[in-house]
Amino acid sequence: MKRVLALMLVLTVAVMIPAVAMAKTIKIGFINSITGSEAPIGENLTNGVILAIEDLKGKGVDVDMIKEDDMGKPEKSMAALEKLATRDKVVGIVGPYTSATSNADAKMAERYKVPLLIPAASKEEITRQNLKWTYRVSATTGDYGTILLDLATKLGKPKTMAILNENTDFGVSAAKSAEAIAKEKGIKIVFAQAYSKGSPDYRSTLAEVKAANPDLVFMVSYAADAILLMRQSQEIGLSPMAFLGAGAGFSVAQFAAEKEISNGVFSSTQWTKDAPWGDSKAWFQRYQSKFGKAPTYHAACAYESMMIMGQAAAAAGDNREKLREQLHTGKWNGILGEVSFQDYDGYQNQRKAQMLVEQIQDGKFETVWPAQFAVKKPIWPFPGWKK
Amino acid sequence: MAVFFQSLISGILIGGVYALIGIGLTIIFGVMRIINFAHGDLLMVGMYLTYFLFTLLHIDPFVSIIVTIPLMFLYGAFLQKFFINRVLDALPQNQILLTIGLGLVMSNTVMLAFTSDYRILTTTYSSSSFNVFGLSISTPLLISFAITIVITAILYWFLYRTDTGQAIRATAQDRGAAQLMGINVKRMSIIAFGLGASLAGTAGALIAPTYYIFPQVGSVFTLKAFVITVLGGMGSIVGATLGGVLIGIVESVGGVYIGSGWKDVIVFVVFLLVLLFKPSGLLGTSKD
Amino acid sequence: MRLFMHNMRGMSVFPVLLTVAAAAGLFLLPNFVESTYALHIMILIFISVIMGTGWNILGGYTGQYSVGHAAYFGIGAYTTLILMQYHHIAPWYGAWVGVVVAVAIALVVGSICFRLRGPYFTLASIAVAEIFRATALNLRLTNGAEGILITDIPPFKIGNTVITDFMSKVPFYYMGLVTLIIAIIVTRMVQNSKLGYYFQAIREDQDAAHSLGINPTAYKNAALAISVVFTSLAGSLYALYVGFIDPSTVLALDLSVHIVMICIIGGIGTIWGPAIGAVILVPFSEALRSNMIAQALIDSGLISENSRIGSFLKDQLSHAHVLIYGILLVIVILYMPDGILGFARKLLTKRRKETI
Incomplete structure (x- = not known):
């Protein structure tokens, strides 16, 4: 016991004294x-x-x-x-x-x-x-939304969008920016909701998104929730013009590896392996x-x-x-x-970041936007679920 | 209306898995009056077991529960024998802290061993579903729901029809009296914790094909387990089963009609109301 | 020792002198310590002591094991910052508004939850804290998941003299220290008062206390109210000091657990328990977090930085600190169930018996 106390004392003192060692x-x-x-x-x-x-x-x-x-x-x-x-x-x-x-x-x-x-x-x-x-x-979070909507409005003529974001600092900020940008571009927001992350079941929320019938589905998710959201979108049969994912969860390798559900999904990112830099x-x-x-x-x-x-x-x-x-x-x-x-x-x-948009094609991230950096052509619109 | 039924059905199905988590916790609580804060971490251990059985030995997650159940039972029994049995008569907050400590040890050991990467277990049926009356039903969830029913039935048979089961129930009802009757209470506690752990592990295995796995995944489920257990009546197995399904439905339907951000609030408000008006839970009889 | 131990009313000269000397030392400390890092750790310790001492009134003396005190910590933190950021009310008023709000809410919560006992109460307290967390996450008032970021703390003036502009750590240090001392004095007063006896009677046997005419719910609420005052103040102090709050930092289950942990490590139901717990736990977990043990071993020359063990310690131990923390927690609960104070007391009585 004494030894433990002595150790604790030493530690406490260690916290107090500035380090001497200089390299x-x-x-x-x-x-x-x-x-x-x-x-x-x-x-x-x-x-x-x-x-x-x-x-x-x-x-x-x-x-x-x-x-x-x-x-x-x-x-x-x-x-x-x-x-x-x-x-x-x-x-x-x-x-x-x-x-x-x-x-x-x-x-x-x-x-x-x-x-x-x-x-x-x-x-x-x-x-x-x-x-x-x-x-x-x-x-910044604004950059994530801007490039994605830039792509969407150049490739198609989306009129409505649903926003589904995780209820965290990053999720909410990104969703807010996306909403503002969408308004600028004249896209109507037909559904916007923050979900609490980590839940095993998003089916009911996705069913609601489906009922709102948006042209674009914009999702922000940090973690592996991206996979869950897409898996359950497939189950529910949610099939918009395009799925847009802002960063994090949509740009991890595990997500791309889930070909069946990730194919065709766009995600904005700051860097890709094809980045021309x-x-x-x-x-x-x-x-x-x-x-x-x-x-x-x-x-x-x-x-x-x-x-x-x-x-x-x-x-x-x-x-x-x-x-x-x-x-x-x-x-x-x-x-x-x-x-x-x-x-x-x-x-x-x-x-001032040059954002890139990747699309998952055949289980691989391919840089598809902006045009001068693209290695593959974007697939537009979303091809629909294989049954 | 389609949205309503869609959320109802997925709520019921996910509720099945919640039920398993709740039943495990309720058995532990019933027998020992200990709130197990490491319950979610046990579930996490079960998930990792399933994941490695699948990726290394190619055993299907739903088949692998045959391996997971006994392994998790032994693990739970070990925890009980060497740690929790020593605080059975201690102050409740010490018991809580002990389980929190054990949970931290589990999640951080797993993190050191396997890094904190997300792991995804993808089976051929992970995102498959079929349609009934225009409603999509997830195949893996339906299977896990069926397995939950089978396991609950077996558990019932065990608790009501076997001597050990009777002894566990007696211990849960009145620890002191059970001891007087010659029941080995410590042994019953070991079995109870083993059962609890194997049920949590099974829930982990069942949810693994549709969820993702990382060392800190447990915390979400620990809180959920508390809610389910209280809702059903602490110590009541039928109660926990119903509680699990009910929470599944409340989350799912509440998410649609009140907003998915608010659904946690609803769940906890329901929880508090039950605690207040029927502290013994919806189906509980035991008092404390 | 005996001589000093117990005078008529439990007051004795020696411990009081010691306490006053310690307090004086703490008051002078910022004049001697230049390391702001040390001050930072001290402030964190103070906040922990205040929270712990608050919890101790309810958990330690009255036996109601709340694992949801983060709710009141959060209410204090949010009230202060909301008033300051959006309504330009100075935090030294806002903190007291926070106290009033927290106590009012606590009394509502208490009159509902105190009907429950034992583990049921514990679970209910967790549920209450979770409701607050989930609500704060969804309200516009609290700015949801984005949390509230302080832009500026107005300078504290008396008349026209600026006492402090809150640029250094020193004002936070003193705010913490003063609150802490008040908290400890209040605990002492409670312990020696009729109120304190009622609290302890409820802890020992609620039904017996009831039959003696003590209204358990009323007194539990009283204990909760006192407890919440300090928890809320700790929250306000934290919010001002850190400058940013969001639901996952000030309303989290982790925080509630941390509060309980401080008390148990130190020894619950004792005046100094929470203080001892915080003084041990906070620097220790900080030393673990910043991998000071490995660094100290390397600096001392015992282990070379480039050796395998050295690089292992440097790279890996930083990942393992929560694991070590967990292991220590388990060990403390198993071998020192009454906390450090209880353990020390046991050792003392053992030794005394041996000498006799």
Whole structure:
């Protein structure tokens, strides 16, 4: 018992004393949801960053990455940022993953004047708060809807749309943006509902969507709910002009592998293996052989974020103010294409992302939109369910 | 109207699986008066078992329950013997925390072993359905519903027609009296937890072909199990069966007419009302 | 020791002096500690102590094991932020509005749920919290799943002098500390009052208490009301400090469990139990989360960073911290069922017997 108490005492003290050890390498913090309910996608970010550290080493930039788990909880994420900024004295931080944690951390980064580079959170407000120290690689939720409706209105003449989104921060923000864009384009919203994620049964909701008979079905779902929604759409016989999926759940490999239900579904994404930027294809293969699975765009965004952070930090030396200047004025070319951080449409320090639309054809993601980046022709309208 | 019947039928079918989860919890609660917060995690373990039996040994999920049931029984018995039996007389909040701790250990061990990736178990019939009077009925759900009925029937036979079953029921009714009567209460607890675990595992197996699997999947079902159990009357098996189906229907139909975001609110309000007006549950008789 | 232990009314000089000294030390601490990270952990500890002490009145003294206190934490947090963000009411008023709202709701909930006993009450408390969570997720007032983000906390002024602009952690530290001290004093007052005896009588045997003329529902509600005041204040403090709330952080089952856990680890039904629980649990889980153990082992030179064990610890342990936490939880429940305080007390009496 004494030993246990002594250990606890040591731990408590350990929390209090700032770390002494200083290495010659560049210290960069990385905050991510490694455990908890956001962990399945969080893992992609971790893997992406691991590849970035390797590549940075190849470029002569030796990064000492300090990895922190925030369990998807804002207060834990703040603790992580706090520790990185004040105790580990990192020069810059990549992360965190979710919108909720990013919001909490962005404010703190401002307070500590430490550059924060957000890789994958897409809630619009994050970069609309006049924050000086927060930069974002990820596209915003508005971008997801815009490109999809762009495609839909160019390929067909949809008049009505149903929106079905998961009841989370990401889901609601994306749905709101989509609704606004649809109105601009003169598409009538005939059904809009947020569902609570994780339920095994969406049949009744989908039956309602079917009864509303929309031309387009726009779905936002983080997780594997995408598969459930499509499986049950098939059961119910919901067959609109097109299924549009915004990000996350619709752009994971497991979803594409479910040919029977995923064929013909469009999803907007920030990166695909066919993306015409950098060595996307080679990177895709490297990721796959190293981790045994295909990367999502989250992995690519996290990779690129760490690459940018590493290179900018190397140029800036161990100086946060200089690093911020680097981020502010720099341009990078990697697997996300040319990245720079700009102020536009009320955003600050936001990457203007070129979104891509993928369609699942024969169990594979094929980039079909915009036309100049397309490798395959989009299949339009939705061919209907095989019976 | 079609929407109504469509949601009614899918509510009933999904309710069958809920019922299994509820029955498992109700047996554990009935015998030990312990609220098992790790119930969803047991279901998760069952899902992973099913998944690996399917992907590695190519055993159909619905067939694999023959393997899952005994394995989960042993696992539950192990948990009971080495952990839960030691807190049977402890304060209720300690019992709760113990099961929460066990749940955390289970979900995080699975995460370390198999990563937190979503896993999808796709069978040839995962998204197949057929039409009856213009309503689509999911084939895998219908099969799992049938299996639920069979399992519930067997369970009934066991609890009412065998000596061990009678002893379990006696323990559930009055622990002290059962002990006086010479019933080995600790052993009954082990059997009860084993049964509970195997039922949760079975529910996991039945839901695996139509759902997805990841280490934290349990939490959704733990809460649902509480609701079902109380609704039916803690300790009542028929009650839990009906409670499960009822929750399935409320979720499904409520989702349509009140909004799918609000359906959780409705479910919990129904739950509270039952607790208040008939704390013993819809079919419960046991008092505490 | 004996001499100090029990004077006439349970008051004694030595512990009081010790407590005052400790409090004074805590008040001076921000002047000496420069690490804001340490302050952050202290504030989290304070919030945990306040929640735990609040819960302890209901759960520890009155024996009503609520696993739904997140509901009141959330009500405090939401009321404060809604008033501040949308109605420009300063949080130091808003927090009290939060308390009033939380207590009012608690009394309604209590008069319904206290008809239930034991595990039924526990389940009902979970259901109430879930109803609030699901409702907050769907209401426009609470901004649904998107949550509420603070843009600015107005500076706290007395007259025209700005006391604090809430830019540093120090004001939050003091707000937490003061609330905590009040919570502990209230617990002490309750424990030594008639009210406290009634509470404990209900915990020991509700029916016997009833037959002695104690109205169980009324007193349970009283305990709940006191308990909710602190839970709600903790919620307000959290919301202001973190600056962002959404249903899955301030109304979650996880949070309710965390509250109970603090008390059990420390020792329920004791004045200092929640404080001890929080002081142990919060830094410990933080050390686990940020993988400080592995880092300490590597820094101390015991294990080389590049060795296999070193890299395993560095990469893998960060994934395993919740697992370790779970294992420790199981161990504590099995081997220290009365919490750290109870365990220490048992050790003390054992030793005393041995010396005699």
